[in-house]
Amino acid sequence: MMSYVQRVMNNLQDRYAYEPVFLQAVQEVLQSLQAVLDRNPQYERNKILERIVEPERTISFRVQWVDDSGQVQVNKGFRVQYNSAIGPYKGGLRFHPSVNQGILKFLGFEQIFKNSLTGLAIGGGKGGADFDPKGKSDMEIMRFCQAFMNELFHHIGATIDVPAGDIGVGGREVGYLYGQYKRITRSYEGVLTGKNLLFGGSLARTEATGYGAVYFAQSMLDARGKSLEDRTCVVSGAGNVAIYCCEKLYQVGAKPVTVSDSRGMIHDAEGIKVDVLKQVKEVERESLSRYAELVPSAVYTPVSSYPEGRNAVWSVPCFAAFPCATQNELNLEDAKTLLANGCHCVAEGANMPSTLDAMHAFLDAGICYGPAKAANAGGVATSQLEMAQNASMQSWTFEAVDNKLRQIMNNIYINAAETAAEYGAPGNLVVGANIAGFRKVANAMIAQGV
Known part of the structure; x- marks a missing residue:
């Protein structure tokens, strides 16, 4: 049946x-x-x-x-x-x-x-x-x-x-x-989040999604006795999530070497210069080709030069990958390339950046794989913290918000990992995150009636 x-x-x-x-x-x-x-x-x-x-x-x-x-x-x-x-x-x-x-x-x-x-x-x-x-x-x-x-x-x-x-x-x-x-x-109410600090915004909100993806990767790796320290990482995207993912990677001792936008990618073997990236994308609002003009060590590859159906970011050897651009940016062939090049960890900063085939390739390989609904939850979590500050007419320090964010991301990992083990799929954070997220909502719907 x-x-x-x-x-x-x-x-x-x-x-x-x-x-x-x-x-x-x-x-x-x-x-x-x-x-x-x-x-x-x-x-x-x-x-x-x-x-x-x-x-x-x-x-x-x-x-x-x-x-x-x-x-x-x-x-x-x-x-x-x-x-x-x-x-x-x-x-x-x-x-x-x-x-x-x-x-x-x-x-x-x-x-x-x-x-x-x-x-x-x-x-x-x-x-x-x-x-x-x-x-x-x-x-x-x-x-x-x-x-x-x-x-x-x-x-x-x-x-x-x-x-x-x-x-x-x-x-x-x-x-x-x-x-x-x-x-x-x-x-005057907290009806939007991500606001300017002058009118109800929260410190650390801008950084939250990118920071959160790195915190989640750390939780996955810590559970296996591994670390991001001294590791090479690849990041896709060049917007808010990617920028602050790169920034947090430096803070934990890793080195991000790529970013990308809709027109091409940067590979900087010496490490992405976050201050230059912010200048190009947040101030000048220019293509990443402008980054290559400002940084001699950077190599710019336009999209027209990518292999058909592929994203050149994922061809760069790395220990950890952070897809932070958009949905379905990482397909099965990209996943195979990452795995062949020794990638041990994928933490999704964008929404559903991996195709279903790519997701299954990562799960089958047994690497640390943080699906988007878990790994990129830091942004919306900090938005709710902004809502809480607005409701009480208070403003918390950057350190207070960042500490709450780190704890929330670790709690999400623990919840997903424990739920996966409970349902016979240890290490499968896709199963763990989906069931943990579903149960809470489904039980609330039943309790509230039809």
Whole structure:
């Protein structure tokens, strides 16, 4: 007889064949849950899988704004409010041309379990727009953010839904969004996280996702008697997560030697110069080719020179790899190359950066593998710490927040590792993280009734 998981997956594939990334995310979670479903028949009786894979609410809206030449532009905006069983919806906003409902459903679904793993009272959600900030002036970005918030404000609130940043939405964009929310509602509340320190932001929030991925890698390696100290690491991406992943790697004695963006990659055998990377990406907002102009030891490889279907970052020999760019950036061939070159640890800083085949290759090889919903939970965890500070009108020190972050990441590792062992899959943090995140949300849904 067909299993409960397979029936649910077949139904989803029939209805959402046009959303392959969403289906991939659901499959990755559901295929890990059979053991917990077998032990707990109440989940099937209460149709928990059918309920948890569907968002509680999906909102889409038109965003109309005026560019610098006076032309009216129209974009599509979204907010997927996925699950509020354990707290208000929490998840970032992504501004990128690739944004559509399927992408945001994948991200929101992942967010449910990631947020559950933090141990904090936050549900799962995600949002964004098909707006491309690249090449836009500050005034155009401000006008777009204001127009976007003119629609979004109807659906969010400090105890309802608290968005944050994601790809294309950094501190500048969060500031514009928050300013417009405050003008419309006349309410000074923690309705967005990742804010400027001048108006309710938290120290260490900017660094949190990148730092957290390194903390999680340390926890995995410590359990095996290994360390990042004096090790060569590769990092993909060149945004917020990648920058602060590199920074924390130096702080723990490792050496990051790569970063990448949509146009190419840098390999600097002497180690990535974080101050130069920040200048190029956070101040000048330029391509990484600019980094190569400033750093003589850096070698720049444009995307056009990559092997077909491959990411050149993963061809660089390393002890540990940190995928910090975007979904499905690391495929099976990339995974084989990393393993052949002696990679002992992969900690995912981006959302679902490894394909399912790559994930299974890492698990089969028995290396330390930290899936995204566990390894990159530091950002949303620190966002919740920002919410706590806003609610009490307090501001904690960098050290206090960073210490809480380190403890949260270690607790996530312990929870995932112990749950994996409990369900007969020791060392498999995919199974451990999925079951641990799922159980908390599913039990809350049952307790709250249908």
